Amino acid sequence: MAEIPQTDVSRPSALPSANLVPRAGQPTIDQNSEEYLDAIEEEWNKKVDVEVETLVDGMVDLVSLASIGDKDKFRVAQEAFQAQCRAESMIRAAHSLLSITHSMKLLLLLSDETQISNRRDEELRTVRVEKETTQKKVAALLNELLRPSNATK
Secondary structure, eight states, X not given: OOOOOOOSOOXXXXXXXXXXXXXXXXXXXXXXXXXXXXXXXXXXXXXXXXXXXXXXXXXXXXXXXXXXXXXXXXXXXXXXXXXXXXXXXXXXXXXXXHHHHHHHHHHHHTSOHHHHHHHHHHHHHHHHHHHHHHHHHHHHHHHHHHHHHHHHO
């Protein structure tokens, strides 16, 4: 039989003690659903802000490194290395943003359809009730307007 290859990569395991320390993003008993969702939204916004800031800083640094002037070979090599490092960090930030958008798309696609349809049905019921009450009000007002004109004839 083939033996499982040994590696130095740590493999996460689901231990019962893994949830002993609550993380900042996990809901607590005092936190309702809306507060929890707001916290998650804020966390996603922070991730996006950090990556966009990395991209902006990288572009600013690349533009500042692109100055033309009297430079010796050492300075040119140093700026080339700095530009390469900045470009690599910008690529990592762009990949991270792509990963974030992919995750958000999956969250949208795999979201709770029943909750969405229940909300839509509830909203539809509310609108229908409002429509019926408005129609009754309009009919009553129309009757009031038409009765005096019928009495005068």
